[in-house]
Amino acid sequence: MSKLIRLTIQRQDARESHPYAQTFEIEHKPQMNVISCLQDIAARPVTVAGEQTTPVAWDCNCLEEVCGACTMVINGRVRQACTALVDNLLKEQATIDLKPMSKFPVVRDLFVDRSRMFAALKKVRAWIDVDTYGYLGEGPKVEPSVADRRYELSCCMTCGCCMDVCPQVNDGSDFIGPQAIGQAALFNMHPTGAMSADQRLEALMGPGGITDCGNAQNCVKACPKEVPLTWAIGKTGRDTTVHAIRRWFVK
Amino acid sequence: MTQPVETWFQKNHFLVRRLHSLAGIVPIGVFLCIHLYTNSLAFVGPEKFNEHVKQLHEIPNLLVVELIGIFLPIAFHAWYGILIAQSGRINVAQYGWLDNWRYTLQRVTGWIAIVFILLHLAHFRFAHWFGGPAYQEVVAKGTTPFDLTAAGFIMWLPMGLWMLVYAVGLTASVYHFCNGIVTFCITWGITVNDLSRKRVSIAAAALAIVLLGFGLSSLAALASGPAPKATAALLNP
Ligand code: SF4
Ligand code: SF4
Ligand code: FES
Numbered sequence: 108m109s110k111l112i113r114l115t116i117q118r119q120d121a122r123e124s125h126p127y128a129q130t131f132e133i134e135h136k137p138q139m140n141v142i143s144c145l146q147d148i149a150a151r152p153v154t155v156a157g158e159q160t161t162p163v164a165w166d167c168n169c170l171e172e173v174c175g176a177c178t179m180v181i182n183g184r185v186r187q188a189c190t191a192l193v194d195n196l197l198k199e200q201a202t203i204d205l206k207p208m209s210k211f212p213v214v215r216d217l218f219v220d221r222s223r224m225f226a227a228l229k230k231v232r233a234w235i236d237v238d239t240y241g242y243l244g245e246g247p248k249v250e251p252s253v254a255d256r257r258y259e260l261s262c263c264m265t266c267g268c269c270m271d272v273c274p275q276v277n278d279g280s281d282f283i284g285p286q287a288i289g290q291a292a293l294f295n296m297h298p299t300g301a302m303s304a305d306q307r308l309e310a311l312m313g314p315g316g317i318t319d320c321g322n323a324q325n326c327v328k329a330c331p332k333e334v335p336l337t338w339a340i341g342k343t344g345r346d347t348t349v350h351a352i353r354r355w356f357v358k
Numbered sequence: 359m360t361q362p363v364e365t366w367f368q369k370n371h372f373l374v375r376r377l378h379s380l381a382g383i384v385p386i387g388v389f390l391c392i393h394l395y396t397n398s399l400a401f402v403g404p405e406k407f408n409e410h411v412k413q414l415h416e417i418p419n420l421l422v423v424e425l426i427g428i429f430l431p432i433a434f435h436a437w438y439g440i441l442i443a444q445s446g447r448i449n450v451a452q453y454g455w456l457d458n459w460r461y462t463l464q465r466v467t468g469w470i471a472i473v474f475i476l477l478h479l480a481h482f483r484f485a486h487w488f489g490g491p492a493y494q495e496v497v498a499k500g501t502t503p504f505d506l507t508a509a510g511f512i513m514w515l516p517m518g519l520w521m522l523v524y525a526v527g528l529t530a531s532v533y534h535f536c537n538g539i540v541t542f543c544i545t546w547g548i549t550v551n552d553l554s555r556k557r558v559s560i561a562a563a564a565l566a567i568v569l570l571g572f573g574l575s576s577l578a579a580l581a582s583g584p585a586p587k588a589t590a591a592l593l594n595p
Contacts (some may be wrong), residue, residue: 183452274461277447314368318375321446322541323461325453338550345547351372 110135112193114144116163117206119213126213130155130202141181141188141196141205142167145217162214164250175266179217180206185271187331188217199201208271210278224265227287231310234339235300247298260293260339262332269326269336281315285326285336288317290338308343308350317343378438379545381431382538389428390535395570397576404504411503436472443468462574464537467530474527482510508580521581528573537568 112135119126133147142165149162167177176190182199185208196203212218223344230233249257269285270276276284284332291307294300311317320340327336367374396414399406431505443465450462480488486497496506511520541564543549549558 242575272449272453274446274449274458276447279447280445282445312372313497314371316371318372319445320545321461321464322457322544324457325449325455325461328455328457337544337552341544341547341550341555343547344545345550347372348376348521348547351376355427 112139112144113202114148115202115204115303116148116217118160118163119207119214120215122212122214129158129160135166137194139193140194141179141191141203142170142177143255144193145188146348164214164218165349167217172212173264175221175264178208178266178268178271179219180208180271183215187266187292187328190331208267209257210271210273210276211267219267221265221267224267224270224284224286225227226285228265228290230283231287231291231307232293232303233287233290233307235294235297236303237299249298253296256335256338257293257296259333259335260289260296263289263293263330263334264332266331268329268331272325272329275319275321280319282319283311283315283318283323285340287311288320288343289334289339292342304346305350308347312347312351369476374438376546378435378442379542381435382535383542385427385431385437387535387538390531391569394532394572394576398572399576400504400507401575401579404502408502422535432475436468436475439468440472460537460540463533464541467537470527470530471534472532474523477523478527481514482507484513485510504580510582517581521577524577525574528577529570532566532569532573536562539565 111132113130113132115128115130117126118129121337131148133144136143145163145165152160152162154160165177165179165188167189168174172187172190174188178185179188181188181191182196188205193203205217207217208219208295211221211223214220263286265286267286267320269289273282273284275282288311291311295304295307317340322340324337327334327338330336340350396410397408399410414420438460446461446465448465450458450461485493496509511517515523540549540555540559543558544555549555
């Protein structure tokens with residue numbers, strides 16, 4: 108006789124509709140993760156109360172924690188569904204609890220719209236300006252320590268964990284959030300990107316920019332990719348301070 | 359009317375935020391240190407305390423100095439701080455990390471400090487406005503600052519309650535200032551890496567202990583000093 112596991116899932120039929128909870132029971136299999144649970148539920152969408160319902164909607168892609176699409180709040184903590192192993196989750200609590208991320212509009216059920224993070228990347232010009240794809244010769248040398256830091260920053264997968272745990276990111280504030288600050292820092296450290304550093308800093312100095320961070324430092328603890336977010340915030344704090352002084356007194 | 363003001367604040371968002379951060383350290387934090395040091399002299403002895411308070415009162419144009427040097431900065435820091443506090447959604451119940459507690463406490467202590475400072479101003483600094491004629495009478499008698507302050511702790515409320523109010527207000531203000539030093543250093547980009555933040559946190563905690571020591575010892579001294587019965591009787595007719 109195989110073991111049954113229980114999941115309580117927050118459902119929401121459309122963007123503006125009210126969320127409600129449903130509980131499902133599925134058979135336990137070895138090595139299960141949250142995505143495979145959702146697949147099993149989709150195969151037989153019947154609640155514990157015996158009610159026939161629609162399959163739960165969710166988003167995923169890579170299934171190896173590099174795309175960030177499957178991010179949701181699992182047992183009260185935001186993380187990726189694909190690497191959330193059921194056996195570990197059951198050690199946390201008896202019934203697995205799934206909710207969509209809280210700082211993004213819900214498209215349906217566990218599927219959220221993360222486009223605000225892509226808008227934020229545009230706002231801070233998180234790219235390198237190139238006007239040709241032709242060979243320009245060797246680029247400048249980069250110190251290994253700088254390259255290492257840039258590598259860490261470049262691991263961001265735009266998943267939204269840091270946004271979801273940030274108390275300053277919410278529907279009553281226009282704070283851009285830690286993810287874009289991390290990426291602005293990344294591109295400001297690139298030899299070519301540094302040429303437009305001022306534009307990135309300016310974009311982060313207005314309302315909703317770097318100053319709206321409250322230093323709760325939740326972001327860095329929640330980031331599954333260990334992106335050095337608080338370092339990026341401190342560095343951007345310093346760079347904007349220097350930039351402001353230069354703007355007021357030098358330029 | 360609100361439109362141009364709003365846009366001015368938006369245009370100068372960075373400046374205003376940085377000024378808010380700066381004001382918390384200079385002048386407010388510096389004032390807090392000096393103020394608590396002066397108070398601690400009450401513990402050393404009433405004469406020392408009286409002497410120091412007299413010196414302070416001799417500052418020319420005291421009210422103007424206070425207004426520009428401390429009241430306006432506090433008013434700005436408090437008003438803008440309230441706006442900032444309202445922009446956050448506390449989630450420490452869900453994510454109980456230490457730094458998140460510090461963030462939360464920074465907001466809670468800010469609220470406590472605002473209420474406490476208003477009460478404290480009415481209670482001591484502007485007691486001659488709120489204390490009524492009895493207060494004027496006591497002052498006219500040439501009562502020393504120490505006795506007057508000690509008597510203040512039995513005016514309006516029983517002393518035990520005053521001590522509680524002051525201990526809470528003092529602790530909240532000291533926490534808000536010392537944790538504020540840590541966030542100030544992050545905000546301005548002085549401490550960028552984790553280790554430097556840890557070091558500043560330790561230094562700020564040490565300062566908090568010293569300031570609390572100053573504050574609490576002065577409270578103890580004022581509470582246990584020879585209670586000026588006559589003054590108290592006048593204040594509590
Ligand atoms: S910084 Fe980390 S938590 Fe934030 S979006 Fe990128 S990967 Fe996710
Ligand atoms: S440090 Fe700033 S960005 Fe990170 S969680 Fe805290 S408030 Fe948000
Ligand atoms: S599916 Fe890509 S991170 Fe989970």
